[in-house]
Amino acid sequence: xxxxxxxxxxxxxxxxxxxxxxxxxxxxxxxxxxxxxxxxxxxxxxxxxxxxxxxxxxxxxxxxxxxxxxxxxxxxxxxxxxxxxxxxxxxxxxxxxxxxxxxxxxxxxxxxxxxxxxxxxxxxxxxxxxxxxxxxxxxxxxxxxxxxxxxxxxxxxxxxxxxxxxxxxxxxxxxxxxxxxxxxxxxxxxxxxxxxxxxxxxxxxxxxxxxxxxxxxxxxxxxxxxxxxxxxxxxxxxxxxxxxxxxxxxxxxxxxxxxxxxxxxxxxxxxxxxxxxxxxxxxxxxxxxxxxxxxxxxxxxxxxxxxxxxxxxxxxxxxxxxxxxxxxxxxxxxxxxxxxxxxxxxxxxxxxxxxxxxxxxxxxxxxxxxxxxxxxxxxxxxxxxxxxxxxxxxxxxxxxxxxxxxxxxxxxxxxxxxxxxx
Amino acid sequence: xxxxxxxxxxxxxxxxxxxxxxxxxxxxxxxxxxxxxxxxxxxxxxxxxxxxxxxxxxxxxxxxxxxxxxxxxxxxxxxxxxxxxxxxxxxxxxxxxxxxxxxxxxxxxxxxxxxxxxxxxxxxxxxxxxxxxxxxxxxxxxxxxxxxxxxxxxxxxxxxxxxxxxxxxxxxxxxxxxxxxxxxxxxxxxxxxxxxxxxxxxxxxxxxxxxxxxxxxxxxxxxxxxxxxxxxxxxxxxxxxxxxxxxxxxxxxxxxxxxxxxxxxxxxxxxxxxxxxxxxxxxxxxxxxxxxxxxxxxxxxxxxxxxxxxxxxxxxxxxxxxxxxxxxxxxxxxxxxxxxxxxxxxxxxxxxxxxxxxxxxxxxxxxxxxxxxxxxxxxxxxxxxxxxxxxxxxxxxxxxxxxxxxxxxxxxxxxxxxxxxxxxxxxxxxxxxxxxxxxxxxxxxxxxxxxxxxxxxxxxxxxxxxxxxxxxxxxxxx
Numbered sequence: 001x002x003x004x005x006x007x008x009x010x011x012x013x014x015x016x017x018x019x020x021x022x023x024x025x026x027x028x029x030x031x032x033x034x035x036x037x038x039x040x041x042x043x044x045x046x047x048x049x050x051x052x053x054x055x056x057x058x059x060x061x062x063x064x065x066x067x068x069x070x071x072x073x074x075x076x077x078x079x080x081x082x083x084x085x086x087x088x089x090x091x092x093x094x095x096x097x098x099x100x101x102x103x104x105x106x107x108x109x110x111x112x113x114x115x116x117x118x119x120x121x122x123x124x125x126x127x128x129x130x131x132x133x134x135x136x137x138x139x140x141x142x143x144x145x146x147x148x149x150x151x152x153x154x155x156x157x158x159x160x161x162x163x164x165x166x167x168x169x170x171x172x173x174x175x176x177x178x179x180x181x182x183x184x185x186x187x188x189x190x191x192x193x194x195x196x197x198x199x200x201x202x203x204x205x206x207x208x209x210x211x212x213x214x215x216x217x218x219x220x221x222x223x224x225x226x227x228x229x230x231x232x233x234x235x236x237x238x239x240x241x242x243x244x245x246x247x248x249x250x251x252x253x254x255x256x257x258x259x260x261x262x263x264x265x266x267x268x269x270x271x272x273x274x275x276x277x278x279x280x281x282x283x284x285x286x287x288x289x290x291x292x293x294x295x296x297x298x299x300x301x302x303x304x305x306x307x308x309x310x311x312x313x314x315x316x317x318x319x320x321x322x323x324x325x326x327x328x329x330x331x332x333x334x335x336x337x338x339x340x341x342x343x344x345x346x347x348x349x350x351x352x353x354x355x356x357x358x359x360x361x362x363x364x365x366x367x368x369x370x371x372x373x374x375x376x377x378x379x380x381x382x383x384x385x386x387x388x389x390x391x392x393x394x395x396x397x398x399x400x401x402x403x404x405x406x407x408x409x410x411x412x413x414x415x416x417x418x419x420x421x422x
Numbered sequence: 423x424x425x426x427x428x429x430x431x432x433x434x435x436x437x438x439x440x441x442x443x444x445x446x447x448x449x450x451x452x453x454x455x456x457x458x459x460x461x462x463x464x465x466x467x468x469x470x471x472x473x474x475x476x477x478x479x480x481x482x483x484x485x486x487x488x489x490x491x492x493x494x495x496x497x498x499x500x501x502x503x504x505x506x507x508x509x510x511x512x513x514x515x516x517x518x519x520x521x522x523x524x525x526x527x528x529x530x531x532x533x534x535x536x537x538x539x540x541x542x543x544x545x546x547x548x549x550x551x552x553x554x555x556x557x558x559x560x561x562x563x564x565x566x567x568x569x570x571x572x573x574x575x576x577x578x579x580x581x582x583x584x585x586x587x588x589x590x591x592x593x594x595x596x597x598x599x600x601x602x603x604x605x606x607x608x609x610x611x612x613x614x615x616x617x618x619x620x621x622x623x624x625x626x627x628x629x630x631x632x633x634x635x636x637x638x639x640x641x642x643x644x645x646x647x648x649x650x651x652x653x654x655x656x657x658x659x660x661x662x663x664x665x666x667x668x669x670x671x672x673x674x675x676x677x678x679x680x681x682x683x684x685x686x687x688x689x690x691x692x693x694x695x696x697x698x699x700x701x702x703x704x705x706x707x708x709x710x711x712x713x714x715x716x717x718x719x720x721x722x723x724x725x726x727x728x729x730x731x732x733x734x735x736x737x738x739x740x741x742x743x744x745x746x747x748x749x750x751x752x753x754x755x756x757x758x759x760x761x762x763x764x765x766x767x768x769x770x771x772x773x774x775x776x777x778x779x780x781x782x783x784x785x786x787x788x789x790x791x792x793x794x795x796x797x798x799x800x801x802x803x804x805x806x807x808x809x810x811x812x813x814x815x816x817x818x819x820x821x822x823x824x825x826x827x828x829x830x831x832x833x834x835x836x837x838x839x840x841x842x843x844x845x846x847x848x849x850x851x852x853x854x855x856x857x858x859x860x861x862x863x864x865x866x867x868x869x870x871x872x873x874x875x876x877x878x879x880x881x882x883x884x885x886x887x888x889x890x891x892x893x894x895x896x897x898x899x900x
Contacts, residue, residue, distance in 0.1 A: 035822065085819040100814035103807035122859035124726030127648065129700045132728060134884035134891050138861045145865055145892070151879055152894045177899035220696050221889040237702070248893060 005029040005321045006314075007095055007109035009086050009262065012041020014294020015115035016069035017307040018314035022113075023076045025318030031107065032073070032080035033097055039073065039080060040066030041117055042140070043303065045147045048168055050195070054304035065303060089266040091287055111289045111317040114263055114277065115310065118295040120165070121255040128160075130217030130226075139165040139253035143172065152176055154249025158226050159183045160214045162190040162197070163394075164301060166253020171200035173251075180204070181245050184212040184228050186235055189368045191255070191394045193301055213237065214250065223248050256299045263292070273344040274298040280333075280347050281355040282316040282325060283309070291317045298346050298362070301396050305362070312356070326354055334406065339418030341365050341372075343393070350415065352406040362398045365391045365419055373420045374399055379412040391419070424450045424587075426776065427606060427615040429594055429629055431455075432463035433570070434757045435621035436577035437769030442619075443584035444773070445782035450615070451578070451586060452608065454593035456886025457846045458839060459574035461623045462761070464849065465698065465730025466645070467674060467687060468570045469661055471760040472509060472562035474529025474537065475671060481740045483532040486760040488767035490564055496766050500576035501794035502569055503679040509565035509661035510545065512715055514555040521665050522560050529562070536563045549658050553717050565661055569679045570762055571849040572794065575839070577769070580792040582838050584785070591886070594622075597632040603750060604633070617750045617780060619772055624695045624733045626755030633748040638741075640756065642695045643669070643732040645687025646704035648712075651723040651857050655681040662715050670732075671759065673711035675719070680852065685712040685719070687730065698729045725857050732758035740764070742771050744779070752776065795833050795850065799825065820870070821863040823856025831867060835874045842875070844868065845885040864891075 005027050008015045011034030019032050038044060043051070046062025053059060056068065073080065084099040093109045120138040137145075137153050143165060145151045155178050159166045162185040170180045183201060188211050190197055201208050209228065215237050216227040230241035258276040260268070268277045269286035276297040277285040284291050293313035294306045319325040331353040336345045345363045369391040376384035376399055384399055391397060399417060406415075426442060428435045431453035439451050453460070470493050476482035497504035513522045522539060529537045538561045545559040546552055582588060591610065598605040603616040622629045627640040650657075661676040669689035676684050688704045709721050735741060735756030745751045754772055761768070776782065798806050798816050809829075810817035816829030834841045834850035841847040844854065847867050854860030854867065868882045868891060875881070883889045 035819065083818060085822065085825070087825065098810070098817050098819070100810065100817040103810035103817055104803055119858045120861050122725065122857075122861060124649070124724055124859055127700075127705050127724055127727050129702050129705060129727075131699045134889040137864075141861050141864055146896060149865060149879060150896050151892045152896055152898065153891070154893045155899070176896040178893075215702060216699075218699075220698075221885070221887055 001094070001106045001108050003029070003108045004031045005109070006111045006113060006317050007107060008032045008113045008115055009089070010034065010041065010115035010117055010296070011039040011080055012115065012117050012294065013043055013066065013069065013303050013306045014117065014296070014310040015113070016040070016066070016073055017310035018113045018115055018293055018317070019078050020069065020072050020076065021311035021314030022318045023078055025315050027318045027321055030078050032078065033084050033086055033095070034080060034082050035085045037083055039070045039082070045144045046168070047147045048172070051303050054302065055307050069307070086262060089262050091267045093289065110321050111291065113313055113317050114268070114285070114290065114292040114296050115294050116259045116262065116296045118256040118258045118299055120252070121257055123252055126254055128214050128217065131219055133217070133219040133222050135219070135223030135249045136217065137249065137251055139163070139169045139251045142251050143169055146172055146176055152178060154178060154223070154247070156181060156247040157249045157251060158214070158228070158245050158247045159251040159253060161185060161253035161255070162192050162208060163253040163255060164192040164196050166251060167192045167196040167200040169251055169253070170206050171204060174204050174206070180206050181247060182207045182209055182228070184209045184214060186213045186231060187211070189392055189394070193395060215242065217250060223250055226250050256295065258296045258299065260296060263296070266290070271344060271348065274346065278348050280328070281350040281359050283313040283347065284316065284320070288328070289320055298344070301394065305396065308360070309362070332410070334412070335414045336361065337414055337416040338363065339416045341367070341369060341419030342417050345417055350401070350406065352403055355403050355406070357403050359401050359403070360398050361401060361417065362396055363417060364393055364396055366393060368392045369419055371422050373422065375418055375420045376401070377416040377418070378405070378409065379414055424448050424613065424615040425780070426617045426619060427452060427613060428619040428621055430621035430623055431458040431578060431588060432461050432621065432623050433459070433574045433577065433762060433765040434623070434754050434768050435619070436574050436581060437765040438619050438621055438754060438772040439581035439586045440577045441769035441773035442776060443581045443586045444784055444788045445777060446785055447780070447782055449586045450613070451581070451588045452592045452594060452606070452613070453588065453590050454609070456590050456842050458578045459571050459849060460885070462731060462733060462757070463570055463574050465647070465728055466570060466759070466762060467676065467684065468568055468678065468762060469509070469674070469676065470504065470566035470568050470763040472529065472537070472565040473532050473534045473760070473763070474525050474560070474562060475666060475760065476532065478528055478531040481742060482760060482764070485740060485764035485767040485771065487533050488770070489760070489764035490566070492766035492770070493566065493568065493763070497568070499790055500580055500792045502572040502576040504566055504568045505679055506564060506566040507660050507677065508561065508563040509663060510549065511560040511663045511665060512545070512552065512556055513558050513665055514553065515557055518665060519558060522558055525560050529560070534562060534564065537561070549660060549662065551657055551716055551718060552662065553715055567661065567676060567679050568762060573762070573765070575850065576792055576794065577765070578839055579837070580789070583789050583792065588839055594629060597629070599633060599748070617752070617776060619752045619754055619776070621754040623757070624731055626733060626753065630745065630753055630755065633751050634745045635747055638755070639736065641734045642692050642697060643734045643758070644690050644692045644697060644704070644729050645732060646700045646708055646727065646729045647684060647686030648705060648708050648721070648724045648727045650683040650685070650720065651725050652681045654683040654720045654723040657683055657719065658716055664711070664715055673708055675712050675716045685709065691734070692731070695731065698731060700727050700729045704729070726859055734758050740768070742768065742775070744775065750779070795830060795837070798827060798830065820866045821851070821853035821856065823858050824852045826851045826853040828870065831870055832874070835871065843883045843885050843889070844871070844891065847871070
């Protein structure tokens with residue numbers, strides 16, 4: 001069995017950034033395991049631009065953004081294996097993996113970084129009634145077919161869900177010669193970024209039907225049409241509002257689910273809201289020496305934030321390997337509570353003595369808020385009060401806390417993040 | 423000229439073919455779809471019922487009990503997954519106890535072994551997640567679950583290995599009676615045969631009515647199901663039924679042989695024999711009724727829903743006999759539940775009828791065993807590595823949810839009666855049947871199919887015919 005200091009599960013944007021920062025933190029023995037045929041993960045099929053504004057202050061395409069990281073991995077001689085699937089990880093950090101050349105093999109890691117990303121919610125998860133013909137795709141599958149295989153999945157398209165991939169695919173399919181008739185969204189607001197609504201729908205006159213869903217799919221062999229209906233506040237279809245669309249394709253962009261089967265298998269505790277591991281300020285999971293970052297931890301909107309988060313995970317894993325990260329049992333722990341209007345926070349706990357000088361807490365709001373404040377309370381004392389013109393569940397928010405302020409009051413126990421009206 | 427043509431490659435047709443292939447006869451199975459197991463056989467509860475449901479003396483009762491008895495050995499012989507997990511029929515109030523007792527009595531009359539009525543405590547000890555309202559139950563330890571695709575395929579492959587021909591995409595359009603035998607006009611030309619077995623599922627009435635003046639009518643009875651992720655697969659360990667009603671056995675909750683949890687079916691008659699659509703009401707009813715039997719059902723773990731159609735005949739029994747006004751033409755129709763459980767006995771009965779009629783002689787070298795596809799997960803570390811060294815495709819995972827390798831998909835495509843479409847691969851290997859429902863693996867499986875069939879991606883279908891997965895190439899409209 002081969003030994004590594006850090007094994008990183010996944011060679012997408014999260015895994016790459018974690019590997020680079022671990023190497024920069026002077027860890028020599030690093031291995032990235034990637035199941036696909038190349039590094040870069042889902043970025044490889046995201047050929048649109050808009051990546052890297054935060055990280056590089058320029059607009060890159062997905063493959064270009066990935067390439068910047070892949071080049072660094074190559075320059076730094078970080079080891080990776082492609083086409084390699086991880087079958088199992090034990091709580092003792094023994095990783096069982098497999099590929100064509102080596103067959104099944106095991107490696108022992110001192111630290112593991114979970115960076116497996118996420119998958120799309122399928123039709124079944126929504127229980128959309130109707131037939132099950134050809135022509136129903138998740139937006140990401142369609143994206144792969146169009147952008148990597150050069151194939152057009154359909155000509156007349158209806159999209160359910162206004163997540164970013166769905167919006168991006170509305171534009172892509174239009175540019176490739178398909179007619180996108182409508183994007184329906186169950187919620188009264190879009191699940192995607194504002195800029196994508198403008199650039200992908202409005203610019204192409206594609207209607208966005210908020211508070212609508214698909215209630216029937218017709219066609220026995222290939223999709224022949226779908227029925228949309230308006231929904232009430234509880235998401236139930238309203239009788240009499242049915243509209244029929246003749247189409248040959250239905251794309252689903254109805255949410256992403258962090259892919260945590262391996263994490264669950266090794267005994268990592270998961271958060272029921274994010275479906276990702278519960279982590280502390282160091283992005284360390286409930287298992288010592290096991291870190292998580294990127295979309296496997298919680299679904300992000302912008303890859304730039306994935307890179308930043310994952311760099312922190314890489315640094316912390318390196319510190320753990322070098323014995324520089326104080327054990328959790330030996331230091332004080334604060335609880336991060338999500339108050340009014342906040343669905344979750346990452347992290348969920350903070351050990352001030354283990355944190356960097358500044359810590360970014362990321363979270364999502366539970367509905368659309370206008371002219372409100374993001375507030376943070378340290379026990380009873382309000383320590384942040386940040387005005388935001390508009391906040392929506394589709395755009396991740398953050399707030400920064402400093403080590404200095406958290407160390408100042410050793411008796412305090414809890415930080416609460418909440419949304420407050422003006 | 424064939425000796426026997428079997429119309430339909432579902433479980434009934436395949437079971438009949440397998441049993442008839444023991445004899446010296448030239449046999450052909452005709453199937454209108456592109457594959458075996460495309461109709462009722464592919465979308466049902468996959469339960470090997472114990473046999474207490476059907477009326478005493480009915481063919482359903484007789485063949486169910488016999489089929490259940492045969493299933494264990496058959497599953498070993500033909501290498502398909504079958505687990506005798508037992509079933510419970512629940513009763514929620516004392517007033518319904520007589521109904522449970524009547525079911526027990528019927529079971530005894532039908533010859534079902536080991537039946538017991540359990541009180542509330544005994545029942546809940548077996549299944550702690552059952553409803554708090556549970557009053558008593560009928561426990562049938564001989565009931566089981568099976569993989570219906572693999573059962574169907576195993577029967578067909580074994581028949582094929584014993585010389586039976588299979589012709590797909592072949593729809594029987596009319597039948598002419600000849601002096602000796604029949605002339606079948608099909609979508610792929612004419613075929614002559616001395617004897618016919620009508621195992622056409624939902625279309626069994628139409629095939630029957632082509633030769634007989636005594637008209638039959640089959641009603642399609644739709645059943646909707648929800649399939650839950652494997653994380654929910656052990657919520658119950660046995661098949662859980664409510665008390666039956668006149669439309670059927672009610673909405674059950676059962677583990678599947680692959681470790682998922684299955685809820686369903688509803689029972690609604692429909693005019694459309696291809697009407698396998700699910701409905702808002704149907705899916706809602708499935709969740710609601712399932713929750714009456716089992717508490718804390720993790721319905722958020724649904725990964726897919728589907729519907730199947732039962733071929734219901736008014737007499738409420740299987741019809742397996744020579745058509746009285748069409749000599750040499752045998753019906754094997756009205757095969758609704760407990761059809762899967764009964765199919766080994768259905769095959770036996772059809773074969774016995776024809777053997778007698780035709781005075782068939784046994785083959786000298788009947789191959790009774792069939793080896794299923796290689797399952798790498800069942801191998802040891804060292805065995806699996808030896809396999810990958812010899813065939814690296816087994817080291818290349820295509821479906822990451824179910825961990826299905828390229829090697830397994832290639833075998834499914836290359837075997838006799840191999841997969842031709844995405845659904846064909848899915849039924850055989852489970853690639854695409856997991857929690858992402860083919861999101862990641864579909865494009866990869868399409869590539870493998872295109873390579874194996876030496877065709878373009880554009881030609882690959884979901885389930886044959888006009889079910890093409892792609893519409894064209896980028897910008898081809900400009």
